[in-house]
Amino acid sequence: MANAAPASAAISAAPASASASPASGAAIVLAPPAARRLLVSPLAAGRYEIRFTASADTHDKLRRAQDLLRHAIPSGDPAEIFDRALKALLEDLARKKCAATGRPRTSRGTARGSRHIPAKLKRAVWLRDGSRCAFVARSGRRRAERGFLELHHVEPHAVGGEPTVDNIQLRCRAHNAYEAECSTARARSSNANTPFARAL
Ligand SMILES: [Zn+2]
Numbered sequence: 363m364a365n366a367a368p369a370s371a372a373i374s375a376a377p378a379s380a381s382a383s384p385a386s387g388a389a390i391v392l393a394p395p396a397a398r399r400l401l402v403s404p405l406a407a408g409r410y411e412i413r414f415t416a417s418a419d420t421h422d423k424l425r426r427a428q429d430l431l432r433h434a435i436p437s438g439d440p441a442e443i444f445d446r447a448l449k450a451l452l453e454d455l456a457r458k459k460c461a462a463t464g465r466p467r468t469s470r471g472t473a474r475g476s477r478h479i480p481a482k483l484k485r486a487v488w489l490r491d492g493s494r495c496a497f498v499a500r501s502g503r504r505r506a507e508r509g510f511l512e513l514h515h516v517e518p519h520a521v522g523g524e525p526t527v528d529n530i531q532l533r534c535r536a537h538n539a540y541e542a543e544c545s546t547a548r549a550r551s552s553n554a555n556t557p558f559a560r561a562l
Contacts, residue, residue, distance in 0.1 A: 401413060401414060424440060424443065427443050427447070428440075428443060431443060431446075476525070477519055477525070478525065479513055479525045479530060480525070483525060483526070483527060483530060484513065484530075486527050487513065487527060487530050487531065487532060488532065490527070491531060491532040492506070493508060493511070493532070494506035494507065494508050494511075494532065495507040495508075495511065495532055495533050495534035495537055496531040496532050496533065497531075497533055497534070497537035497540075497541070507534035507536075507537075509534065510534050510535040510536075511532050511533070511534060511535075512532070512533055512534070512535055512538045513530050513531075513532065513533075514530065514531050514532070514533035514537075514538050514541060515529055515530060516528075516529050516530070516531060517529055518542075518545050520545075520549075521549075
């Protein structure tokens with residue numbers, strides 16, 4: 363982990379600008395965006411340099427963590443401290459988002475037809491799908507996004523899909539919304555074939 367970059371080296375993310383000449387009808391010319399400073403640079407196999415600008419508050423927290431961990435990390439290596447901090451954060455997020463816990467309680471079960479997904483089932487899905495979106499494109503490609511994960515009913519709840527390990531998968535928000543749209547479109551299309559709909 364590199365030290366925080368100086369203020370003068372802060373990330374520049376200037377948006378692309380456009381210019382046009384309506385009178386002449388000239389084509390719009392997009393200026394290329396300013397070169398972005400790399401945040402993460404691979405150095406060697408399994409080694410990365412990570413740079414970011416931190417606030418005084420974050421800097422103070424790092425110092426306090428270095429002092430409190432002096433017995434375990436005598437060098438005060440920020441990379442080790444950030445690794446511990448991220449591990450604790452990920453465990454906390456898993457607990458909140460997917461009810462992951464090292465001490466699972468006995469489930470009281472789920473009533474048939476309920477939308478409730480028991481914590482035990484969430485943990486099983488979370489672990490089976492590797493904390494990533496399990497959407498697989500027709501090409502067989504799985505992009506496996508890790509952010510904004512949601513629990514997805516393969517057979518929608520509205521048509522009787524039960525909250526079981528086989529019927530629940532992880533999806534990123536975009537793929538969950540996409541599949542919900544597909545499911546709605548399928549329902550509309552099958553309704554269009556009912557005698558009532560054909561009479562309209
Ligand atoms: Zn996805």
